[in-house]
Amino acid sequence: MFLAMALLMAACSPEPKSGEELRGEIQDLKKEINSMQEKLDKLQAGQQTMLALLQKPLQLPQVEQPFQQQPPPQALTVSQLLAKKDQYLGSRVTVKGKAGPVIVHHKSMLLVAPEGMVEVLLGSLPDEKTVVRLTSTPLEKPLTVTGIVGLPPQKTSAKLQITAEAVDF
Secondary structure, rough: OHHHHHHHHHHEEEEOHHHHHHHHHHHHHHHHHHHHHHHHHHHHHHHHHHHHHHHHHOOOOOOOOOOOOOOOOEEEHHHHHHHOOOHOOOOEEEEEEEEEEEHHHHHHEEEEEEOOOEEEEOOOOOOOOHHHHHHOOOOOOOOOEEEEOOEEEEEOOOOEEEEEEEEOO
């Protein structure tokens, strides 16, 4: 196609060109066509590679995230949670511990251990009856709390805070 256009342009030019000049221009045009064909072949090969990659299922590398750990398979004790509190911040955990004071007007309670206390916020529990039972019943045996670990406000004596999603007692 380029060759035909070159010949037409040469035929329409105002100055007549010699056969040598035309052959030289044709050779130059052939070299450009070959160069363009090579580039086109490379682009097509690149497209084929991209298509092959897009058709493969995406496998993301496992990245360790220090604040988004998977919950342990069994319940932690309050002491274990406090010992590794930085590891569990922002994570969902299940903690078993002795119930401490219940703060009715805050809808919270404390889980206690020799190492310190963990405040459990009960306001997010899906069952309001569970909150009433927890705040009105003496809690003699250990509780199991599942929820998200966070840092408490500076005004409390608790070292951690759990927003409870479930409480078994």
